[in-house]
Amino acid sequence: MAVVIIGGGQGGFQTAASLRAEGYEEHITLIGDEPGVPYQRPPLSKGFLLGKQEQRHAELRPAAFYETQRITLVTARATAIDREARRVKLASGEQIEYDTLVLATGARNRMLPHEDVFYLRTLGEATEIRQRLSAAQDVVVIGGGFIGLEVAAAARTLGKQVTVIEGQERLMARVVAPVVSEYFRNQHEAKGVDVLLNATLYRIGDKEVLLGERTRRPADLVIAGIGVVPNVELAREAGLPVGNGITVNEYLQTPDQRIFAIGDCAECPSIFAEACVRLESVQNAVDQAACVAKAIVGHRAPYTAVPWFWTDQYDIHLQMAGLPAGFDQVVTRGDPQTRKFSVFYFRGGRLCAVDSVNRPADHLAARKLIGARTTLSPDQAKDESFDLKSAV
């Protein structure tokens, strides 16, 4: 008996750790293509860039953990899966046999067709950006999503002149309601960030970027955060179905019963959405890993965890629960002017998501409310005298 996990990120690490916590006694091999022990990515675009956190703080566990837990770490790139022989092939030519295979291959950054652009996903990339930031004066960030805005906030906090270039008409448009986008644009602008919306990069010149013919901004460091592409190639080449991610059922299992897929690379049915979803978050990776570990030791249950996310920019803490896709009504609890408010999203009259700005109690209540399929009404949500917890 042996479990092989491909992918040494948060999901891969958690699968191995949870298997041992569940009492799994057989071989566990964790294959990752980055040097060193598995680490967490969220700090890389926040405290790490600011120099508040170092590599050892990002590492999920010290090397000794893997020895005592008998988890074999293999630093290599997996190149193929032979499902007949139940083997994973590595770039070195080595082959590793499995009884159960967990694909936690993650995602990679979407790239721009320009040179001299930096991207942030790995510890190596974050280290390089941190070094270059110290020498830079004018920083241009392409992409007004979580990563782009976190990088912008860090660069601005370090005293750099910062421009954010976003193609959509508002920030974080894919994930939050207009009222939240507007709040974050105001906050970045108040800090002195130049936020350009409906803008597209045209060319990167010598110490400047050009947006169309007339608009240009000084730039000695250009960083892009424009989304990711799931790493599905291994699965596809092994004949497994792939949509917007490796397709799995509610048990996170591919049609090959011996193969699971979790985290950023996997697309699964969600009781919180009307379609299959592929989520990019720590919570999703960790909870799916725990779900698969339980299934491997014989406690199979559908994956039903409430999705949640967070981003930190300056001293603003945005926490999101649920999935707002398809929402048709939004109400706000609290006043954005007070820097503390929550936005409740409803779909067909039912609460589907809540974004909380510096209101952690609302966020935690929201996780419970959404999980319990609450009947909380929009009027109750916006009434601050109404106790949210009473609606669970």
Place this chain on the structure above:
Amino acid sequence: MPKITYISDAGVSRTIDVPAGDTVMEGAVQNNVDGIVAECGGNCQCATCHVYVEEKFLPLLDPIGEDQDAMLDTTASPRKSNSRLGCQIHVKAELDGLVVHTPPTQQ
């Protein structure tokens, strides 16, 4: 370096040198101390680094912030007046000798 003592629910005690500036959670995780899960990695998002702080050290700790307060309401083991999240206790010289007890369960 300040010494922090972690005592498990089963009574197993481990004393670790934790660099000032690191958190009680980091000291545990980096030294393989059982009983601290730290699922979210120290972001005050998961309440799985819950500890009970020995009473005499409580006055030396920073006040409980709003994030931590909300999170402590969701711990898997009961919240007590000396409950704290290990990721929110930053080790400093005055905390040398700090003793924390890990709860029976974190999840």
